Amino acid sequence: MLTLNPWITAIEEEGAFAVLDKALALKARGAPVINLGIGQPDFPPPAHVLDAAARAARDGPHGYTSPVGIPPLREAVADHLNARYRIAVDPDQVVIVPGGKVTFYFACLLFGGPGAEILYPDPGFPPYRHAIGSGGATAVPYPIREERDFGFDADEILSLITPRTRLLMVNSPANPTGGVVAKGELERLVAGLADHPHVAVLSDEIYSHLVFEGADFASLTTFPEIADRLILLDGWSKTFAMTGWRLGYGVWPKPLVEHVRKLITVDHSCVNGVAQMAGLAALTGPMDEVRRMAEVFAERRTLVVDGLNRLPGVTCRMPGGAFYAFPNVKGTGMGSRDLARRLLDEVHVALVPGEGFGDNGRGFLRVSYAASTGEIEEALGRMAKFLAEHSQPVG
Ligand SMILES: Cc1ncc(COP(=O)(O)O)c(C=O)c1O
Numbered sequence: 409m410l411t412l413n414p415w416i417t418a419i420e421e422e423g424a425f426a427v428l429d430k431a432l433a434l435k436a437r438g439a440p441v442i443n444l445g446i447g448q449p450d451f452p453p454p455a456h457v458l459d460a461a462a463r464a465a466r467d468g469p470h471g472y473t474s475p476v477g478i479p480p481l482r483e484a485v486a487d488h489l490n491a492r493y494r495i496a497v498d499p500d501q502v503v504i505v506p507g508g509k510v511t512f513y514f515a516c517l518l519f520g521g522p523g524a525e526i527l528y529p530d531p532g533f534p535p536y537r538h539a540i541g542s543g544g545a546t547a548v549p550y551p552i553r554e555e556r557d558f559g560f561d562a563d564e565i566l567s568l569i570t571p572r573t574r575l576l577m578v579n580s581p582a583n584p585t586g587g588v589v590a591k592g593e594l595e596r597l598v599a600g601l602a603d604h605p606h607v608a609v610l611s612d613e614i615y616s617h618l619v620f621e622g623a624d625f626a627s628l629t630t631f632p633e634i635a636d637r638l639i640l641l642d643g644w645s646k647t648f649a650m651t652g653w654r655l656g657y658g659v660w661p662k663p664l665v666e667h668v669r670k671l672i673t674v675d676h677s678c679v680n681g682v683a684q685m686a687g688l689a690a691l692t693g694p695m696d697e698v699r700r701m702a703e704v705f706a707e708r709r710t711l712v713v714d715g716l717n718r719l720p721g722v723t724c725r726m727p728g729g730a731f732y733a734f735p736n737v738k739g740t741g742m743g744s745r746d747l748a749r750r751l752l753d754e755v756h757v758a759l760v761p762g763e764g765f766g767d768n769g770r771g772f773l774r775v776s777y778a779a780s781t782g783e784i785e786e787a788l789g790r791m792a793k794f795l796a797e798h799s800q801p802v803g
Pocket of ligand 1: 447533579583612614643645651655656
């Protein structure tokens with residue numbers, strides 16, 4: 409009998425990937441599946457990024473690079489952030505990693521250990537919870553509230569801090585809700601954190617280039633009060649439509665960088681040179697494509713939210729960012745897991761049930777609008793027909 413590490417056997421597969429697999433299998437059998445389940449832009453990366461990658465594939469770098477990334481890329485990240493937020497990031501704080509996930513995973517290892525507690529959003533990105541478990545800390549959820557347009561209440565978070573809390577994870581704009589935490593709420597959080605100097609903060613801002621008109625987004629990097637204990641997570645996946653390239657970065661307080669560097673040498677040595685050169689071209693080149701993608705997402709957002717609000721038993725808040733809507737389906741009289749399963753099996757629309765993102769996600773679905781306008785309209789039409797036949801409106 410083989411004995412495995414119990415935290416690994418306890419991991420549930422990320423709902424979005426499970427839905428993707430099932431949707432692909434149905435599609436392979438000829439079903440006309442529309443996938444609103446997966447969280448990745450449906451655009452190619454900008455052309456100048458692809459050109460830079462092709463050059464690098466020929467000319468290098470082909471060997472190991474510095475574990476923390478090639479110096480020009482670390483400089484480009486610092487320059488990009490400093491110009492964008494008028495802050496003072498030093499390139500030495502920047503650590504290049506294979507995808508956005510790695511930064512929070514390493515933070516959970518660094519701040520974990522027996523007795524530690526780490527706070528994370530519920531509903532939230534599912535790997536947060538498992539990364540916390542892998543580092544040996546206890547995962548403590550804090551609620552993300554529909555009535556706050558999927559933001560949090562700073563006082564609620566502060567009330568959950570104990571002497572054992574080591575890290576607070578924040579995500580805005582958020583997966584799965586598209587919620588953006590208002591600047592005033594971040595100000596209240598930062599003010600309250602002054603009483604808890606033992607708590608580090610990880611701000612996952614991977615959707616920061618997808619913030620829509622009217623949303624009151626602020627980066628936590630613009631709060632000097634917590635600069636010495638803030639880890640910023642961002643990357644290329646969502647901004648430049650490069651999810652499969654596996655390229656991300658963290659900005660760490662300087663004293664932590666040497667520890668992250670050690671973890672990298674244990675884990676993956678460095679990010680491949682081709683992806684790093686592509687990332688450099690992305691950050692130093694024109695941003696027109698990034699803006700164009702954000703405009704397309706903004707148009708789809710209205711289409712999706714208006715369409716969802718017309719469905720029987722469904723209500724949907726207008727998300728401030730990312731490319732997700734998080735409709736409340738409690739009024740359909742069907743459980744969200746059951747509804748998502750039936751929508752895929754019976755009308756071939758793939759969506760992710762909200763409970764996969766935490767207990768507070770029960771009764772919601774995640775709709776990714778990284779699909780064409782035509783597909784979105786067709787999916788909404790199929791859902792309308794399905795719900796007209798099967799929903800048992802409550803209340
Ligand atoms: C909130 C959030 N953080 C991080 C990531 C991970 O990004 P990457 O694909 O670059 O690892 C995702 C991806 O879906 C996400 O939604």
